[in-house]
Amino acid sequence: MSIVVLYGGSRTGGNTELLTERALQGLTAERLHLRDYAVQPIHDLRHAPGGFQPVEDAYDALIDRVLRHDVLLFATPIYWYGMSGHLKNFIDRWSQTLRDAQRPAFKETMAAKTAYVVMVGGDHPRIKGLPLVQQFQYIFDFMGIEYGGYLIGKGSKPGDIERDAEALQQAELWRQNWQAEHGELVFVHLEITPRNAEWKMDINEMKLPESLHALLALADAVMVTDSGHRIVAVNASYEQVTGFASAEVLGCKAGVLRTPYTPVATYAGMRDALGAGLPWSGVFTNYKKNRDLWHSSITITPYVAGGDAYFVGIFRELEGLESGTYLDEARALRVQRSLLQVLAISCEIRDPGIEAHLSGVQTLTEQLAKRHNERMKLGLSLEKLSHLANSSILHDIGKSGIPEGILYKPGPLAEYERRIVEMHPAIGVDIVEKIFRELDDELFEQELSTARNIIRYHHERWDGTGYPDKLRGEAIPLEARLVSVVDVYDALTSKRPYKEKWSKADALRYVTEQKGRQFDPDVVDSFLLLISEETA
Template sequence: MISYSMENSMKNLHTLLELADAVIITDADHRIIAVNHAYETITGHSSKSIIGKKAGILRTPYTPKETYAEMKEALSQGASWSGVFTNYKRNHELWNSSITITPFVCDNTTYYVGVFRELEQLQRGHYLDEGRVGNIQSSLLKVLAISCEIRDPGIESHLSSVQQMTEWLVVRHNQRVATDLSEEALAHIAHSSILHDIGKSGIPEGILYKPGPLASYERTIIEMHTQIGLDIVDKIFRELDDELFKKELNIAKNIILHHHEKWDGSGYPHRLQGENIPLEARIVSVVDVFDALISKRPYKEKWSIEKAIHYLVEQKSIHFDPEVVDSFVTLYEEGTLSPPES
């Protein structure tokens, strides 16, 4: 918090209005007492029309509530704050801006000076906050997965179930064994899990939905779905070359290619063993098998959750990473898991 004598401080505050960036000055109640020409130009609000109104007049539902909470907390302690807002212009268009708000004390009265930088005018172009990026990534990957496996009318339920349980499991496993994964990495794994069986779109239906046992050559064809899936996402994203999906793509590739590897090295396609199997693939492996067991399939009746959990525990250190299974079991013990609808 910066304090000046009344005369000098008010002079310095109004000098800030000469900045090229948009500037807004409010009183302690966050009522607008001055804005500069850049602010008027960007927002479409004239000084005459906006002075005396609350600064929240520009607020939209697209700025996360956490952003406002962080701002209020910092300002309440007399500290400056920087962040990103998505606000409305006078014509109701959206504008994204980086803002720094600094408290100034003038003769025991607090004023707040906000300096905005319009992100649309920066070289990188439009700004997307992390929440909106996450929603876009998740939605597009879900559409892609369902579109590629549309032959199966029940696939959307399975994919959504795998994605939801993966989200629960990665968070729990991260907490339980301290894997130190960031929230962003946890979200990437959950989003990408929905693509795990995308390669089955290239498997003949007669083999994919065969109600009886598979012949050895049919089993070999089924196992090709991991490499087919890898080829599909490579082709789809080769043209995209977008930072928005780069991390997601790398994780998706690991999940698609390795979610049928086994802890003891007897899985496919590369017979990886133990921690040589990417963590994201080990996590999706447990979820995928569990959901398959508790779901009705052409070749089997659905199992009870209790029976499926018992199988996962039996397969610790054989099929599955024992620590991942233990994390999954805690979800069962607290009642988080529920059977799919018939």
């Protein structure tokens, strides 16, 4: 395995570089700091009569060095939801190389590689980095490059990344995975090229032990690999499920179908078990030949026959897994939370301060719900509390349908303007119902029910004078009563385009005054207790 790192940052020893070097510790890699090279921006001459013209800069030398390696590691800070200018400039020039007569096999050569991405941002990077994750997916799909995975870290000031335990743990898993089997990348895609054509021919001529032929007769998809994890046999069910004919995969590494959606920890656990001579079971999300995703439960068993060592993998398709990734319970909750955050922020992106408000509401709602549940002995499950916190961020999603001139008007609203603003709960419910209907996924069923109640009813008042339905008292769903207090408090203590910031003391005084009028008295008591505990 040969690695090249493309550093896109402009800071020497920055957080992105520190995190990347953690993943590379003990490995040999060529490091290219793009900031040190003069690369001209792309001058798009694709449709000009003479096409692209030669450019005198460092790009050709850089791309030649990149092409020598098997694994590409892109490392970039997150800038405005995207990659750094240095890295974007370099990748843009690929468009010219694709039409370069001196490199006619450029795309084919790149398609034989595996790419990984490390990105670091200072402000909600695991939300703001998601568009960049998808951008790299599009780039790699177009080039035919295998997307090995991505790693997102949090860090703004120099050295901040050292406090991101989750990112450091993920980097360590990458390092272990890359160092496995004497530095070879475990289960990395191996193209059938002239370099291994001889090996492929040997595989076709290999006579498998009779006992392995019996396993290939199973109804489930079966793959047999040698001790080096190269495929030596697959059965008819495997061909049917994946779309690959046997002749297309023999001689390839077992990871020919690998996607970035199977957690790195899954591969690490598999490697440890098989390395100890033990069978292993887990769940993979792999590609089919047509690039559709294939979710399967797999059991891999070490097997000795005829004096040779093999690994027998038996796959069973899992139709119930959501498209794109295998999720255990903890990971499902993280995905739910992240997706709902992205949805909420994207729908209210016109407000420059909205992300801080939404994040504040979500965090404080989570704390209040737990405190109120304990104080009132409501017996709400952890799952219910999680759904409530996740969905709270969507409370004002309907404001995306309100004209800016009304929504951010600094003075009093006219009666007709007030009525338009009061439409946003109904608009919000309509938005989430349409989106969740498209998702058609049981992962979000509970979120939909909870989100609907929060969105529609968080402007209802305890005394029945709120909107849109003038519900009174406990007829207002509990989740809406909780968010109502938090939303008002956070809005009052934040500077917005149409109002100045209140002090926390003034905001708490207002909440107290509205006890039994605007807000549920019990919820107010829990809220005041929570705030007093935090400031004690």
